[in-house]
Amino acid sequence: MxxxxxxxxxxxxxxxxxxxxxxxxxxxxxxxxxxxxxxxxxxxxxxxxxxxxxxxxxxxxxxxxxxxxxxxxxxxxxxxxxxxxxxxGVQLEKRGDPEKSDILHSVNRAAANFYQETLKTEEGRQARNYIDSRKLNDSSIEKFILGYSPSSGDGLKSHLLLHDFKIEQAIEAGLVRQDEESGRTYDFFRGRLMFPIFDRRGNVVGFGGRALDDSNPKYINTSATSIFDKRNTLYALNFAIDKIRDQRTAVVVEGYMDAIAAHEHGYTNVVASMGTALTEQQVAQLRTLAD
Ligand SMILES: [Zn+2]
Known part of the structure; x- marks a missing residue:
């Protein structure tokens, strides 16, 4: 249970x-x-x-x-x-339980790979067109593991179950939602261009998903989990951390695409603030790396 x-x-x-x-x-x-x-x-x-x-x-x-x-x-x-x-009086697992975060990292990584593969299929065409319109090259798409979440609503769920993940793990990672009344489970991200979000060590901890039609909101994120809190996450920090330490300078941009484009053009000390105003936690992280 x-x-x-x-x-x-x-x-x-x-x-x-x-x-x-x-x-x-x-x-x-x-x-x-x-x-x-x-x-x-x-x-x-x-x-x-x-x-x-x-x-x-x-x-x-x-x-x-x-x-x-x-x-x-x-x-x-x-x-x-x-x-x-x-x-x-039910005991919750402790936050930061190492074994649990390993599982959440691997379910997120599996999801990133699934979205990445889907981007290459016919279903991913619209997402690829959008990426092309932003003029990103293939190596950036690979490096940032861009992907596409199918609109069917259970593509990821089926994939994860097939790869021996448990539905509870997918729910806990914020990838699958459960309707409390009907018990029905469904993919949280549907029909979106997917940006895996990495922690500073390069683990996939969450996702940003961009709508490709007029859906509102245009961007959605994984909601807070035991390994992901948008407020203290800086997108692309895993790729930028060495350069930031070297130069003692970081550049913060707003969007995922802005950060990827900057890295592609050699500005590798650039991170993105996850679409929100810069938080205290994000600033505190940068303070430990830059002057
Ligand atoms: Zn009412």
Whole structure:
């Protein structure tokens, strides 16, 4: 049983929701005024049999205990996991567990290789056209392991399972998502140009995915995992670190493509800030390398 299943088995949705909402008995379940939108007639329903909740009103959404806590406490999945683990007395694996990070590195590496191969197929044509329009050469594409995530929604999942990874590992790496209500699993990145994100030692720790159509948002990233935190990651640092140390100078650009193009043209002390404003953690990392 996975830690998540273990926690779910010890939780009752009614106990989870009750502190936030005045539940009234209704048939085999409960109803209440929705805590997430303003209303006078209850359209928020809790179903103890299915251990789920749903707002049939303005929110038109629902889910399980994790979804509820994330929404009610404005937490991401990791934070909700910690809260509910604490509440149920389930022991989470320690952060930075070396064996676990090895597994997450290898599942991410396998995903990068899969995306890379897919880029070379007919499916990857649109992504290749985009890369061509940005005038990157083949050695950059190889070096940065650019790839394409198929739009089917289960291409990566099937590939990873075929290569003896467990679905839990793919979920934990942020590559596969699970719909809490239906239990259905699907690839997180679909139909996107893929940029593997490396740590400073060159392990693949996450991904950025660029939409090739009008999808919003244009860029998405792996959400925070035990080996990836966007705020203290600098893209291309693994390729730039020696030069930055040498020159005691780093150049920070905004996008993946900008960083790759800079490296291709010999400016190898260039890193990218992951699309956000430069964070304190990123600056702190650079301070240890440059003046
Ligand atoms: Zn609602």
């Amino acid at each position: 996975s830690v998540i299943d273990d926690i779910k088995a010890r939780l009752d949705i009614v106990d989870v929701v009750s502190p936030y909402v005045a539940l009234q008995k209704s048939g085999r379940g409960f109803k209440a005024n929705c805590p997430f939108h303003n209303e006078k007639t209850p359209s928020f329903v809790v179903n103890p049999e299915r251990q789920s909740w749903r707002c049939f009103g303005a929110c038109a959404e629902g889910g399980g205990a994790f979804d509820f806590v994330m929404k009610a406490e404005n937490m991401d999945f990791g934070q909700a996991l910690h809260l509910l683990a604490q509440r149920t």
